[in-house]
Amino acid sequence: MAASHSHETEAHSTRVYWQVFLALTVLTGASFFTYSSYWPFHDTPAVGWTFMMAVSVTKAMLVMLFFMHLKYEANWKYVLTIPATVMAIFLIVALVPDVMWRYEPGAGGSQPSVERLRHAANPHEAPLLRSPAPHESSAH
Amino acid sequence: MAQAAEAHGHHIHLQYQPALPLPNGKLFLWLFLSTEIMFFAALIGVYVVLRFGAPVWPRPHDVHLSEPIGAFNTFVLICSSLCIVLALEGAKRDNPSAAKFWLVMTFLLGSVFLVVKAYEYEAKFSHGIYPWKPHSLIYERPDVYYASAVRTRMVEITTPLVQQRGQIQEQLKSAEPGSPQRAQLEAQLQQVDQKLAVCDQYVLSVVNDPLVTPEKLAQLSYRIMHPWKDEQGNLHPPLGEEFPFLHGLPMVIPGGNLWASTYFTLTGFHAAHVLVGLIAFAFFLPKRLGQERTVHLEALGLYWHFVDIVWIFLFPLLYLF
Numbered sequence: 001m002a003a004s005h006s007h008e009t010e011a012h013s014t015r016v017y018w019q020v021f022l023a024l025t026v027l028t029g030a031s032f033f034t035y036s037s038y039w040p041f042h043d044t045p046a047v048g049w050t051f052m053m054a055v056s057v058t059k060a061m062l063v064m065l066f067f068m069h070l071k072y073e074a075n076w077k078y079v080l081t082i083p084a085t086v087m088a089i090f091l092i093v094a095l096v097p098d099v100m101w102r103y104e105p106g107a108g109g110s111q112p113s114v115e116r117l118r119h120a121a122n123p124h125e126a127p128l129l130r131s132p133a134p135h136e137s138s139a140h
Numbered sequence: 141m142a143q144a145a146e147a148h149g150h151h152i153h154l155q156y157q158p159a160l161p162l163p164n165g166k167l168f169l170w171l172f173l174s175t176e177i178m179f180f181a182a183l184i185g186v187y188v189v190l191r192f193g194a195p196v197w198p199r200p201h202d203v204h205l206s207e208p209i210g211a212f213n214t215f216v217l218i219c220s221s222l223c224i225v226l227a228l229e230g231a232k233r234d235n236p237s238a239a240k241f242w243l244v245m246t247f248l249l250g251s252v253f254l255v256v257k258a259y260e261y262e263a264k265f266s267h268g269i270y271p272w273k274p275h276s277l278i279y280e281r282p283d284v285y286y287a288s289a290v291r292t293r294m295v296e297i298t299t300p301l302v303q304q305r306g307q308i309q310e311q312l313k314s315a316e317p318g319s320p321q322r323a324q325l326e327a328q329l330q331q332v333d334q335k336l337a338v339c340d341q342y343v344l345s346v347v348n349d350p351l352v353t354p355e356k357l358a359q360l361s362y363r364i365m366h367p368w369k370d371e372q373g374n375l376h377p378p379l380g381e382e383f384p385f386l387h388g389l390p391m392v393i394p395g396g397n398l399w400a401s402t403y404f405t406l407t408g409f410h411a412a413h414v415l416v417g418l419i420a421f422a423f424f425l426p427k428r429l430g431q432e433r434t435v436h437l438e439a440l441g442l443y444w445h446f447v448d449i450v451w452i453f454l455f456p457l458l459y460l461f
Contacts, residue, residue: 014229017225021218028215029211031460032460034460035211045461048460053456055456060453062450063452064445074162076161076162080160080167080174084173084174084177086218087178087181088178088185104202120395121193121280122196122281124283125394128355128358128359129282129361130202132361133362
């Protein structure tokens with residue numbers, strides 16, 4: 001009786017693994033969909049970025065909960081995962097000023113500082129390099 | 141309490157209680173993974189900071205990044221994650237042959253991932269996209285430094301051609317008029333002259349012009365990197381493909397150096413983790429994978445799933461952002 005019961009739970013867990021695998025595949029397809037021409041938000045990349053991060057977090061949660069069995073573990077899982085996650089988030093938050101201070105103060109946060117532009121790529125030159133010269137595009 | 145127990149003639153039974161209710165090996169692996177979480181969070185965090193702090197970031201197409209290949213590799217890792225969890229399930233049921241089959245599948249899929257990664261690296265290296273300078277052909281702006289780098293490369297290309305030309309002319313002096321050897325030498329001379337003319341027409345006329353503008357240099361870089369149309373509307377392949385002797389010309393990719401540094405750092409560390417996983421699999425593959433190996437397979441699986449999770453974040457961040 002006990003043996004048949006454990007056999008059932010094993011068959012059940014194998015089925016769960018395949019279902020999670022299917023979900024992960026579909027979600028990978030979903031984030032890849034943002035690359036296709038059918039994706040309606042190419043003009044506002046932030047929508048795609050948010051969507052892809054949401055998909056990635058969902059995928060990571062699926063892998064952790066089912067493949068890494070965290071769903072079935074005792075409370076020690078919080079002792080080991082939460083401090084690391086908090087430290088990781090602190091680390092990223094600590095880097096945020098680096099992004100802010102790169103930009104010229106008072107320019108609406110969009111104008112890179114003069115110091116940076118002296119050696120870095122120039123945003124105004126980028127379109128030159130990404131499109132053919134006028135006669136090369138207009139002709140034919 | 142203890143005194144009371146002694147007074148009653150009982151022995152005190154001390155029982156070992158681990159701080160956390162899990163095997164030491166698994167505890168170690170989870171502690172290791174929590175350091176790995178911070179390691180990759182640091183790398184990914186720095187990437188996000190650099191990526192969104194950069195004034196310009198290259199488009200995937202400019203740096204020969206293929207989104208479908210990235211998606212394929214994501215799928216490969218997801219499959220391998222499924223395989224290793226099925227291997228663990230096989231060991232739990234004391235079914236060594238099933239466990240071995242799924243572990244072999246995991247190993248193969250991990251190898252496929254690395255082969256695809258190597259192919260992707262090769263695509264970048266062959267186009268001069270390197271994370272370090274002696275090999276890197278990436279320039280940030282179409283300025284005098286870029287023009288100077290193109291001139292330096294052109295000297296490397298034209299010097300042997302000019303030498304060859306001198307040798308042929310020397311041999312022509314001693315060749316008898318009308319002999320087949322002379323005709324051959326003349327044909328060779330014509331070929332060399334054509335190559336030199338191509339150098340002058342497409343590259344040197346631009347970079348040697350003292351009044352060259354950033355627009356002209358940008359146009360040159362565009363022709364080095366992309367297929368382009370001439371004044372008559374004829375479509376040309378990139379210069380290095382149309383004229384193979386013109387390979388290795390510097391390119392202007394705004395933000396390209398930062399892109400290369402972050403891309404190779406992130407994917408390189410991830411690939412190193414995949415490699416370590418493969419070595420661990422190879423260590424356990426020859427062994428009998430019965431119930432006694434459950435703890436080991438679980439540890440392998442936890443590590444492998446973590447590597448998978450890292451790629452789940454790297455794929456959209458590197459290929460689709």
